[in-house]
Amino acid sequence: MYDLIIIGGGVIGCSVAREISHYQVKTLVIEKESDLACGTSKSNSAIIHAGYDPDPGTLKARLNVEGNSMYSQICNELDIPFRRIGSLVVAFHDEDIPTLEKLHHQGMENGVAGMKIINQNELRNLEPHIAKEALMALYAQSAGIICPFTLTIAMAENAAQNGVDFSLDTEVTAIDVCPDGHFSILTNRGRFESKYVVNAAGVFGETMNNMAGGEPFSIRPRKGEYCILDKAQGYLANTTIFTVPTKMGKGILVSPTVDGNLLIGPTAADIDDKEDTATTAEGLQQVIDGARRLVPGIQASKIITSFAGLRAIPDGDDFIIRSSKKIKGFVNAVGIESPGLTSAPAIAKMVRQILMDKGLLCEVKSQFTPHRKPVVRFRELSAAEQRNLIKKNPSYGKVICRCETITEGEIIDAIHRPLGARNLDGLKRRVRTGAGRCQGSFCTPRVAEILARELQIPIEQVTKSGKASYILAGKAKEQQMAKRGN
Ligand SMILES: Cc1cc2nc3c(=O)[nH]c(=O)nc-3n(C[C@H](O)[C@H](O)[C@H](O)COP(=O)(O)OP(=O)(O)OC[C@H]3O[C@@H](n4cnc5c(N)ncnc54)[C@H](O)[C@@H]3O)c2cc1C
Known part of the structure; x- marks a missing residue:
């Protein structure tokens, strides 16, 4: 019998696993794919957002800013690359300027430090290859870039070093609540028993919640397509460059990656199929056109690959991180769309606190190590x-x-x-x-x-x-x- 089973080996499941591995809690992570970070956590913009974007007072706002502040230490402990390169939201028309000002105020309300509105000259100094039409920008110093799958795998590796078990290629097909209140989780590899369950199944979070009989909510997939350009194009951006956001998201961005490539995308299209991560000719053209409006020097011939990721869009406009009122010991950490990568370490702390409040005994493990074995590069x-x-x-x-x-x-x-x-x-x-x-x-x-x-x-x-x-x-x-x- 496990004390805790975490369903999903994405950045949320693995962050929770690492957080819990500080304590003497017998924990198992169940993941249906053959590796960690095979869902949304491998296919996103890889930005550690500053935190001016979410509406003040939401979980997204609080956990974004808290998560951002944790990254320097975490990346140091896990020996993974992380660069605080800053981000820009660029205004192209006078009508965009009130949005920049709104984001600036929102950021201050959310507690984001190091933001300012910069003029055309300052913008050009930061980004010499930005389009001529760019007028001014909101600059946020604390934004950074990371490799999302390196992060997820490093979190998991460190959790495993600290005693967490992982079962890959293991798909949860039913969650039974037994008469004594413990969970019996049926998978393609047999049953696993646990006192507590954390649902971190990404776009499939709704399915896991329904299997357990939790209060209903819905999660819809919204596809985002991207292109990665050869390192020869890496010089075209020094920071992460966004246009002003729309109700569908933050729009198409141009960003360096920690490995020196240039990343452009994503699109935003609501779809029905939670497995559909195919790219499309129209989507990729939209990405190229959108990115070239920001940085005209981008050459489509330098694209080396493309990919798509699915945002897990919940009913409300906020993360769903709470224990079920109906099913004791069942905690949802789902609907984690952007800025979920940024918020992951703060979400993990919040989930741990919810579990403790619900009676999970968390005695500190004296032999816990936050450092993973260094990686030779x-x-x-x-x-x-x-x-x-x-x-x-x-x-x-x-x-x-x-x-x-x-x-x-x-x-x-x-x-x-x-x-x-x-x-x-x-x-x-x-x-x-x-x-x-x-x-x-x-x-x-x-x-x-x-x-x-x-x-x-x-x-x-x-x-x-x-x-x-x-x-x-x-x-x-x-x-x-x-x-x-x-
Ligand atoms: C286009 C796009 C851009 C984004 N950009 C950013 C960004 O720049 N910065 C940022 O902070 N956030 C960003 N995000 C959000 C971020 O990627 C997500 O919040 C985060 O990856 C969600 O992680 P997760 O662990 O909840 O989901 P996932 O990574 O999808 O993990 C869920 C896991 O559960 C597993 N699973 C599902 N069902 C079962 C089952 N039945 N049995 C066992 N396992 C199961 C899946 O295989 C999967 O591995 C972006 C998202 C998208 C789509």
Whole structure:
């Protein structure tokens, strides 16, 4: 019997898991996909928002500002890249100026420090490649950028180091409340029993709540499409650049990524299918046109990949973070649309407090460590450090992904760390193999060989993203011989 089961291994589930791992609470995270961060937490704008956007008095406003302030320390503890590059909301017409002023006042009410309205000259100094028509902007110094899946995986890894169990490839199909009040959770891998449950299932949060019999609410998916541009375009933005927001969201932005690429997007389209993360020709054209209105120098020919993510839009206009009145011990942390990534560590603290208020005994764990084992990033080392490392471990001398300069040593480490990579996408999310200009055209066969060797599986069983996503159908020569009847 677990004390707590968390459903969902996105940034919310993993943040709650890390927060709870400070305490002697027997905890399990259940995730239906083969890895963490496979839902919305891998497909977003990757911005740690300053907090001027949400309406004052909402959970979004409070948790955004609190979460933002926690990131410098968290990223230091987890050894993940985070850059406070600041953000701009740019006015193009006189009619946009009242919106900038409204956002400025809203930000002050929400407790955002370091904001100011800047004129055209100041804007051009910050962003030399901004469109000529840009008039002025709201600058927010505390906004930052992060890699959302590195963050989610690092949170999970640290939670696992501190004793939290994870069950991947495990889909919750029913939640039964037993006569003594404990939960019996049915999955494709059998039943798990727990005294408390946190629902962090993202766009599927409504389904989990209905399974448990909680008070009804609805969550609708809103798709956002993006393009990532080659690092050669990274010089085009120094900060995250937004247009003025609309009722559908913050609009199309242009932003550097922590890895030096340029990110453009997202669109905002209400859809019905909670699994539909396909990009569309129209959506991507909208992204390119919108981004070029902000920064005309963006070249569509430098796009290296595209993706889409689904916002979990709740009934009301705020996060749903509360315990069920009907089902004792069932806590929802859902409807976590933007700024959910920013708010995640503050949401985790709030969820922990709700659980404690509902009677979960949280005794501090004396052996808790907030630090995860450091990650070697070979390309960031000095030549002398690289030489020393190769002397100690020659696998760091073999570059496998040439676009991103990823060595065999880094790949092996990513496979053998706690909750290590099990497939090509898992490695891409952890060490960026295949995330560069050629998108894996050169390194995929070598990465697959390393995965097969390290996981001790036949190469035909290596997958792109778990389940049946095999990358090889079999050995060509054997198949030909079989056809010939040899
Ligand atoms: C287009 C877009 C842009 C955004 N930009 C930003 C931004 O710049 N900054 C910001 O702060 N926020 C941003 N957000 C919001 C942020 O991405 C989300 O708030 C956050 O990722 C939500 O995390 P989550 O853990 O709730 O959901 P998810 O990451 O979706 O995690 C839920 C998990 O539950 C699992 N699950 C579902 N059903 C089951 C089941 N039956 N059994 C087991 N597991 C299950 C899923 O597989 C999934 O892994 C953006 C969102 C979108 C879509």
